[in-house]
Amino acid sequence: MKIVVLGGSPKGENGLTHLYVRFLRARFPPHAWSVQDVSATITSWEIDESNFSECIDAVRDADGILWAFPVYFYLVPGQYKRFIELIFERGLEDTFRGRYAAVLTTSIRFFDHTAHNYLHAICDDLGLRYCGFHSAAMDDLLRENERERLLDFGQNFLSALERQIPTARTYPALSERVFHYQPGPASERVDTQDKRLVIVTDLENEESTLGGMIRRFREAFSAAPEVVNLRAVDIAGGCVGCVQCGYDNICVYRDGFRAMFTGKLQTADIIVFAGSIRDRYLSSLWKIFFDRSFFNNHVPAFAGKQFGFILSGPFAQLANLRQIFQAYTEIQQANPAGYVTDEFGDSAKLDALLQNLAAEVVRLDTAGSIRTPTYLSIGGKKLFRDVVWGQFRHVFPADHRHYQRHGLYDFPQNNYGMRLMNGILYPFTRSRAMRMKTIDKLQELRKKQMLEIIGE
Ligand SMILES: Cc1cc2nc3c(=O)[nH]c(=O)nc-3n(C[C@H](O)[C@H](O)[C@H](O)COP(=O)(O)O)c2cc1C
Structure with missing residues (x-):
């Protein structure tokens, strides 16, 4: 069998993910494995077509495709996202259709599931025969039982190929409607009360629906909010995963990203993210924006701020993306003030929704509202706490200092009240009757x- 590995680590062969691929290759030698380092070389592929064609030829020649990438910010790295966009942009779906595919990731397993959901759906959209995934924690290769599981995954994938098993689509195709938004005049102006409000966008075309939504939203205020267009920001490239930032939160890139992020976004009270759906996420430029914000490591960058989302495209059909936004907002300790999309195909309704979002972001900020956390951030924060305290302490000393200073190492063993109570109560649980009485x-x-x- 010929397997093409689409490598997603910006570090290419030097990445950890590559070692997992090498392990599979070494354990299943009769098969021909070819590795395409997509994320590490995509920038040059955009300029020089020949490397891109070589990769597509390798896909055409393969029986199976292994998507192998590190999880970056709830998804794939921005560079890999660009590769996926290019497949659709260049109409190459036919090259992929009907082939078997599986997904292998490495990560700390923080929102690995949303990355897997995304790539599974992309496999479905490309007409690939999806056979499953393996989500490896970074050090799994060092553990025998985890190596067994990885082998099992490899075996199952190759066996599915050999047996040509039937597969079925899991994620329905997106249905998109054509809608030309005609914004109406703002009926009233929301007093911004001297709050700093910033709209971040990757807007390409002022005349698009997204352009209209941003214009109409800005008109809803007494003073038009500033717009930061990512296309106008000097962003030299996607995150390369070098984690140099782990020492002092300084990125190796010397471009305009940090000044934009700290100077314009972190100083704002309210941030509105405005973008168009591209495949099943926003654009790869948006993905690069989130990846590059990794210089903050595992510390919230937007605590106490209001977030709004203005989205053009089939957002209601993308529960995975909604979960990513919800988790991101919570993890940042910000508040989800609202989502407005153009899916209803009704200009007057869209006007009303945008006007309402304008009023809401100001009202909620004035009230200091931050919605209760859910499992998404509670679970996520515990995971961060454990890795920053443990395996990551020397890699991310800036995180460690922050977690120490802010009392974020809230392990149960430090809760002396709880330890005392358990010490007293636990002996009562030995007898069934006593236990019920205690409860x-x-x-x-x-x-x-x-x-x-309550007062009753
Ligand atoms: C920018 C960036 C974002 C990351 N985001 C996540 C994430 O959302 N979830 C997670 O579990 N790990 C995340 N990680 C950790 C990587 O997935 C992990 O270190 C991976 O093993 C790196 O693989 P590589 O060496 O092949 O690039 C992130 C790392 C970086 C540099």
Whole structure:
């Protein structure tokens, strides 16, 4: 069998993901494996067609495709996202259609599932026969049981190819409607109350629906919010994953990204993200924006701010993307003030929704509202806490200092009140009857306290 590996690490052969691929290649020698370092070389591919054609030829020649990449910011690296865009832009879907595919990632398993959902859906959109995934934690290759699991994954994939198993689409195709937004005049102006409000966008065409939405939204305020167009920012390239920033939060790139991020976004009270859906995410430029913000490492960059989202495209059909935005907002300790999309195909309704979003971002910021966290950020923060305390402490000392200073190492063993209570109560759990009595007593006590707070 011929397997083409589409390598997604910006570090190419020097990346960790590559070692997992090498392990599979070494364990399944009768098969012909070819590796295309997509993310490490995509920038030159855009200029020089020949390398891109070589990669597409390798896909054409292969029986199976292994998408192998590190999880970057809930998804694939921005460079890999660009490769996916190029496949659709250049109408190359036929090259992929009908081939078998599987996905292999390395990560700390923070939102690896949203990255996998995304790539599975892309496989479906390309007509690939998706056979499953393997999500490796960074050090898994050092553990025997995890090596077994990786082998199992490889075996299952190759066996699916050999047996030509039937597969079915999981993610329905997106249905997109054509809609020309005609913005109406703003009925009233929201007083910005001297708040700093910034719209970040990758807008390409002022005459597009997104352009109209941004214009109409800006008109809703007494003072038009500033627009930061990522296309006008000097961004030298995507994150290369060197983690030099782990020492002091300084990125190796010396371009305009950091000044834009810290000078314009971190000083704002309200940030509105405005973009168009491209495949099943925003554009690769947006992805590069999020990846490059990694210089903040595992520390929230936008605590206490209001976030709004203005989106053009089939967002309601992209539950995965909604979850990414929700998780991102929560992890940043910001508040999701609202999402407005153009999916309804109704200009008057869109006017009203944009006007309402304008009023909401100001109202919520004035009230200091931050919605309750959900599992997405509670789970995510615990994972960050554990890796920053453990395996990452020497890689991300800036994180470690921040976590120490802000009491973020809130492991249960530091909770002396809880330890004392458990020490007293735990012996009672030995007998079934005593255990039930203890639980009842505790619940009664808690209820009493709550009723006192309610005032009943
Ligand atoms: C910019 C950036 C973003 C990352 N985002 C995530 C993430 O969202 N979830 C996660 O589990 N790991 C994340 N990681 C960790 C990488 O996935 C992990 O280190 C991976 O093994 C790197 O593989 P490579 O050496 O092949 O590039 C991120 C790393 C970088 C540099």
